[in-house]
Amino acid sequence: MVEVMATLFSIVVVGYIAGKLGYMGGTFDKRLSKLVIDITCPALILSSAMTGDLPDRQLILPLLGISILTYAILTGVAIWLPRYLTHKKEDEGVIGFALMFGNVGFMGYPVVASIFGHEAVFYAAVLNVVNTFTVFTVGTMLITGSSTPGKADKLRMQKKVLYSTPMIAAYLTMLIVALKIDHIPGVISQPLTMIGNITVPAALLIIGSSMSNLPLRSMLGNIPVYATTVMRLIIIPLGMYFLCKPLGFSQLVVNINTIVIAMPVATYGTILCLRHGKDTALITEVTFITTLLSMISIPLLVTFFLQSY
16 A cells, blocks of 8 residues: 555656656646546546446445535535635635545545455545535635635536536446446447546646646645645544444445545646636645655554554
8 A cells, every 4th residue: 555655656756757847737737637537537437337346336325425424524624624724815715625625536546446455446436426526516616716606607617517527427337336237348348447547647747747836945835734734634534534433334434435535635626726727836735745645644544543444
């Protein structure tokens, strides 16, 4: 697991170097981020149910239930807590996003697979349904600084997310498992798997490239960044673990949800800032610091709190 975390972080470093050398950045990063969101990530989700024995379909509803509970609580945290972590009003939305959203789709899948087995990628994908919806609704509002939709175009955006390609992929994946469709032709499954495999390195390269625009001093972080990091990597996942454990969810469901919540800041934060023309400095700093320190925090979390699985 430590090796997996180190490998993922090394790709971020490659992205940083590529950005410094001019291979990435600007328009290229924006187009690549759109490719990841609209094409490669949906393919990754679909391929999770096409690579062997089908996962346990009886866990779909508990996973959706615990995810809805988790993001309902985290929405309140993202709105209320940032004012105590920064003195800059304009930074509260970005910090709220960082507190609320872990890197489920890009780092969560390989980490969950390394801990619980490959079939657990599907379970992470089910959890990611609620995550994806809230990223593009609550998360977009946090990034853009809008507390209410207000305008018709924003209302349309929130309706559109219900049938965006990541959401459609999640719906189809759950349908495949629920109906026990286990004979997907190779001509379909293999291309989806190959395209989906682009997601993790491409997303991490985008993070690294965005970091290349930051002065070295800013990448070392500051008090709000480290306070957000402690909340994101330690306090929030442990809080959700101890809250959900006595509520009747199975230990496996609680454990996978905890690991998903313990991921570093979601790459979507950087991607949404790029898409909406917002400054990526703060989100990139906290993404960098949480990604780096998650190589320590996640193995410790598994060792001391998830041994009962």
